[in-house]
Every structure is written in structure tokens, then in C-alpha cells.
Amino acid sequence: MTDARTSSGSPAAENDNGAMPLRTLALLAVPAVIIGVVSALILWGLEWVADQFEDYLWHWLPHATGLDPNNGWYIFTLLSLSGVAIGLVVWLVPGHGARDSATTELIAPPLKLAVIPSLVLVTILALAGGVSLGPENPIIAINTAVLVALIARLMPKVPTQLILLLAAAGTIGALFGTPVAAALVFTGVVAALKTGGSLWDRMFLPVAAAGAGSVTMGLLGGSTLTVNVPQMGPMQPIYFVYGLGVAIAATLLGLVMVFVFPHVHRFFHGLKYPIIYITLGGVVLGLLGALGGQITLFKGLSEMATLVNNRGDYDLGQLTLITLVKVAALVVAASAGFRGGRIFPAVFIGVALGLVAETLFPQIPISLALACGVLGLVLVVARDGWLALFIAAAVVGDVALLSVLCVIILPIWLMVSRAPEMIIHPAPQPRDPAPEPVAAAPA
Structure with a gap:
């Protein structure tokens, strides 16, 4: 990740210990919060549409037709048709559903906007159709693509990789309902950068984006991870x-x-x-x-x-x-x-x-x-x-x-730690330039 830049477009001046100046942190906190809010709104909108479609497929349609949605044949038919629909989108729709999620990290280089509609479509179809996958990889890809393009137009002097990481932080905060999840993920990202300064200086902007995302999602009634079980009680060896x-x-x-x-x-x-x-x-x-x-x-x-x-x-x-x-x-x-x-x-x-x-x-x-x-x-x-x-x-x-x-x-x-990761690394194409390295958290 490149260092943040000041409003003049030059690399942000740093103190002797490598910390970003307070004025720069304060100025960048505004777009960080905006990015967090927008990330949560896009996630909420995607899940709302998927929920409406899911309700139609799994509740309204069975009720209207007298079918049992828990019947094995209904489940088999609906998931099979979901496969057909998503396969057609990936095959025929421009953008082809973007990257195969099996080949991408949780945080990856931003996609082109042209592929986002197809990614939104296949994600909604998968979420509504009952496919056993979550929204985290696609929504981070959608948010980073949209926000990188938007902020680049509105605030062209904010570095692209900073927008990428803030959009990812805001989305992770919204997904898990708290900025703590994003803060913990990004400690690894920050450590990988091997730059000087206080860790919390480096974490300040991602936590701002994640906090804004999680608060926004909470206000919109987002779901929670917590289940209702008795607590452990007094510790025993x-x-x-x-x-x-x-x-x-x-x-x-x-x-x-x-x-x-x-x-x-x-x-x-x-x-x-x-x-x-x-x-x-x-x-x-x-x-x-x-x-x-x-x-x-x-x-x-x-x-x-x-x-x-x-x-x-x-x-x-x-x-x-x-x-x-x-x-x-x-x-x-x-x-x-x-x-x-x-x-x-x-x-x-x-x-x-x-x-x-x-x-x-x-x-x-x-x-x-x-x-x-x-x-x-x-x-x-x-x-x-x-x-x-x-x-x-x-x-x-x-x-x-x-x-x-x-x-x-x-x-x-x-x-x-020494086992393979649950990700597919495609063989590099001979004529493709090597991608720029991006600090990434694993899926």
C-alpha cells in the first residue's frame, strides 16, 4: 500500500517516527467516514434485494402454488435452476460475473465498473437461491470498485490503494456489525507494510471507515452474529x-x-x-x-x-x-x-x-x-x-x-499455518503483465 497523500497530491509528510501528520489524519477522516457509510448502504441494498427475491422464491411462490418449500424436490429444483441462471449470466452477460470467488482474496485489486452489474446479479441470484456462500467476497469487490471510481472522480488526490483499503474496512465493519473485526484484520495488513509510526496512526482511517460502516448497518437493522446460548460460567481447567x-x-x-x-x-x-x-x-x-x-x-x-x-x-x-x-x-x-x-x-x-x-x-x-x-x-x-x-x-x-x-x-x-489456503491460484497468462501487489487479508 502506498503512503497517503496530502491535499496537494504529494506524498504525505511524516514525522521523524514515520507517523502521518495529525492534520492529514483529520482531513482523511472525512472521506473515510463517508466511504464507511456508503459501503454499508451498498451492502444493505444488495442484501435487501436478495432478501426480497429469497422471500418470493421460498415463501410467496410455494404459498401461491401450494408447494412445500421444505420438500426435497422443491429444494432440488430451485437450486438447480439457480445454477442454470447463474451459469447463463457468467456465460452470456457482459462482465461474466467478474472474477471467480475461488480465486480471490478477501481484499483484491479493484474491478472495472463494467463488470459490476454482472457480479451484482450473480450474487443476488446465489444469495436468494440458497447457495451455501456468503456475500463477503462479492460485496467487498463491488464496494471497492464503486468507491475507487467515485472517490477518484470527486477527490482525485486521495490514493487509490487507500480508498481500496478503506472501502474494504467499511464493508467488513458492516458485514460483522462492529469495527473490531476490521481493526483486527487490518493489524495484519498494517504490519505487512513495514512502515514506521504508531500502529493506531496507521489504523486510524480503516477504523473510522469500519466504525461508520458498522454503525450505519446497525441503524439499518443489519443481522447479528450472536446466537442465544448460556455463558460458560466459572473457569475450570x-x-x-x-x-x-x-x-x-x-x-x-x-x-x-x-x-x-x-x-x-x-x-x-x-x-x-x-x-x-x-x-x-x-x-x-x-x-x-x-x-x-x-x-x-x-x-x-x-x-x-x-x-x-x-x-x-x-x-x-x-x-x-x-x-x-x-x-x-x-x-x-x-x-x-x-x-x-x-x-x-x-x-x-x-x-x-x-x-x-x-x-x-x-x-x-x-x-x-x-x-x-x-x-x-x-x-x-x-x-x-x-x-x-x-x-x-x-x-x-x-x-x-x-x-x-x-x-x-x-x-x-x-x-x-503450513497447510494450503482455501483459494485457487490461476496459472499466470504469458502475455498478461504481473499484477501490482496489494496488501490483502485472506478469504
């Missing part, structure tokens, strides 16, 4: 053993996904034509949805709350089936050309696995089981310890768990 066991199981399950992922991606994309491999992906997702039920569809945020609230209605076999179906659905959806993020479905899988562990071993506090399940899955998928810790604690809303999680994550990170 055995809890470390319980938690570590659940986290190891979750990490191993996540690593299986990671190792299978490139092979499944190679199979689908070996069919060459998007209309074929995305349609086939929709058919497979339809079969999985018919097997696991509607609880295994969509990005998984509201579904995990439903699963936790109604956990007494599911036995061990059903919870295991739901977990494995969601794992398969995430791998297929991410491999078959659908556009979407992998973090939200990973959170659902972690919660489901935590419920499996709590059913097997009732002596485990449920908040600990859920948090450790989420910790292991998100750490594998996102490859970011701060984000995994934050989401694990946020899901159960129990701050007391943080000390336990901070210890448990240490051996888990050793399992994950």
Missing part, C-alpha cells in the same frame, strides 16, 4: 481440554475441505463452459439441499440461529448430517463458479460441529463448544487468527471465553 478437542476436530474438518477444494474446482472447471459446470453445481447443491433440508441452505447466518434455538429437535445423527451436508455444499458452491464468500458458511459449520460435540459430551459448556468449533473452521478458511478469535467470541457473546480461546488457538494455528 478441564474446559481447556474440552475446547481444544472441539477445536482440533473443527480444524481437521476444515483441512479436509481445503485439501479437497482444488480437486473439486479442477473437476468442475474442466468442463470448460460456465453454463455446464455452474448448472451441474446447482444440481449437486440441489441434491445436497434435498438431503440436508432448508437449514443447510443460504449463507447460514439466520440458519445457525435457528439451529441453536431449536437444538433440542435434532439428534446426533441429524446434526452430523447437517454438518457434513453444509461442508459438501460449501466446497461445491465455492468450486463450481458461484460468486460468494466462504466465511459465513464456515461459521455455520463450526456452530453445527459444536452442537455435535455438545450432544456427544453434554458436560462441555455449549458456549465453549460453539466458539471452539467456529474458531477452528474460520481459522482454516480465513487464515487469520484475529478474525477467527473475534468471530468465535462474537457468535456466543461471551467475553470470558477470550482467554480460553487465546490459548486454544496456539496449537490450532500450528496445524493450519
Whole structure:
């Protein structure tokens, strides 16, 4: 990331310790807040449209036709048709749905505006159709493209990479409902820059954007990560053993996904034509949805709350089936050309696995089981310890768990750090220039 520039367009003057001048920080705070607000508004608008379409497909249409939306045939048909629709968009619509989400980091170089309409369309179709992917990758790509183009026109002297990072921070703040998530992600980005000055000087603008995004999303009634479970209570030494066991199981399950992922991606994309491999992906997702039920569809945020609230209605076999179906659905959806993020479905899988562990071993506090399940899955998928810790604690809303999680994550990170990432790196094209490096947080 290049250093911020002053209003004159020259590199921002820095103090002897490398810190950005306070005047520059104050001036840039205004566009940072604006970027955060706009990021949240675009996210809210995208999710609102997707929710309306989802309500039509999964509630109004079945009610009007007398069909049961929980019937396996209905789920299979709708997901298969979603695959056909998205495949047609990727094949025929200008922009072709932008980059394959399987090949992109959470923060990537900005797209051209011309491809954004097709990306918006395939994202809405996937979210509404029940595809097991979240909105994080596409919405960050949409927001960074729109805001880089907009701010470049209105404030041409603000550096492009600064706009990119602020748009990403604002969107992450809006997605997870708090600026803390963005602050934790961007500590890694800032550290990678190896520039001088106070860390909080470097974090000031991303936190401003993330705070504005999260507050705006909260005012608009955005969803929350937290589920309703009892807190852990007084700490006991055995809890470390319980938690570590659940986290190891979750990490191993996540690593299986990671190792299978490139092979499944190679199979689908070996069919060459998007209309074929995305349609086939929709058919497979339809079969999985018919097997696991509607609880295994969509990005998984509201579904995990439903699963936790109604956990007494599911036995061990059903919870295991739901977990494995969601794992398969995430791998297929991410491999078959659908556009979407992998973090939200990973959170659902972690919660489901935590419920499996709590059913097997009732002596485990449920908040600990859920948090450790989420910790292991998100750490594998996102490859970011701060984000995994934050989401694990946020899901159960129990701050007391943080000390336990901070210890448990240490051996888990050793399992994950040298394993492949859940991302496909396309072979470089001989005539394409090498892309400019961008400080990126993993998906």
C-alpha cells in the first residue's frame, strides 16, 4: 500500500517516527467516514434485494402454488435452476460475473465498473437461491470498485490503494456489525507494510471507515452474529481440554475441505463452459439441499440461529448430517463458479460441529463448544487468527471465553499455518503483465 497523500497530491509528510501528520489524519477522516457509510448502504441494498427475491422464491411462490418449500424436490429444483441462471449470466452477460470467488482474496485489486452489474446479479441470484456462500467476497469487490471510481472522480488526490483499503474496512465493519473485526484484520495488513509510526496512526482511517460502516448497518437493522446460548460460567481447567478437542476436530474438518477444494474446482472447471459446470453445481447443491433440508441452505447466518434455538429437535445423527451436508455444499458452491464468500458458511459449520460435540459430551459448556468449533473452521478458511478469535467470541457473546480461546488457538494455528489456503491460484497468462501487489487479508 502506498503512503497517503496530502491535499496537494504529494506524498504525505511524516514525522521523524514515520507517523502521518495529525492534520492529514483529520482531513482523511472525512472521506473515510463517508466511504464507511456508503459501503454499508451498498451492502444493505444488495442484501435487501436478495432478501426480497429469497422471500418470493421460498415463501410467496410455494404459498401461491401450494408447494412445500421444505420438500426435497422443491429444494432440488430451485437450486438447480439457480445454477442454470447463474451459469447463463457468467456465460452470456457482459462482465461474466467478474472474477471467480475461488480465486480471490478477501481484499483484491479493484474491478472495472463494467463488470459490476454482472457480479451484482450473480450474487443476488446465489444469495436468494440458497447457495451455501456468503456475500463477503462479492460485496467487498463491488464496494471497492464503486468507491475507487467515485472517490477518484470527486477527490482525485486521495490514493487509490487507500480508498481500496478503506472501502474494504467499511464493508467488513458492516458485514460483522462492529469495527473490531476490521481493526483486527487490518493489524495484519498494517504490519505487512513495514512502515514506521504508531500502529493506531496507521489504523486510524480503516477504523473510522469500519466504525461508520458498522454503525450505519446497525441503524439499518443489519443481522447479528450472536446466537442465544448460556455463558460458560466459572473457569475450570478441564474446559481447556474440552475446547481444544472441539477445536482440533473443527480444524481437521476444515483441512479436509481445503485439501479437497482444488480437486473439486479442477473437476468442475474442466468442463470448460460456465453454463455446464455452474448448472451441474446447482444440481449437486440441489441434491445436497434435498438431503440436508432448508437449514443447510443460504449463507447460514439466520440458519445457525435457528439451529441453536431449536437444538433440542435434532439428534446426533441429524446434526452430523447437517454438518457434513453444509461442508459438501460449501466446497461445491465455492468450486463450481458461484460468486460468494466462504466465511459465513464456515461459521455455520463450526456452530453445527459444536452442537455435535455438545450432544456427544453434554458436560462441555455449549458456549465453549460453539466458539471452539467456529474458531477452528474460520481459522482454516480465513487464515487469520484475529478474525477467527473475534468471530468465535462474537457468535456466543461471551467475553470470558477470550482467554480460553487465546490459548486454544496456539496449537490450532500450528496445524493450519503450513497447510494450503482455501483459494485457487490461476496459472499466470504469458502475455498478461504481473499484477501490482496489494496488501490483502485472506478469504
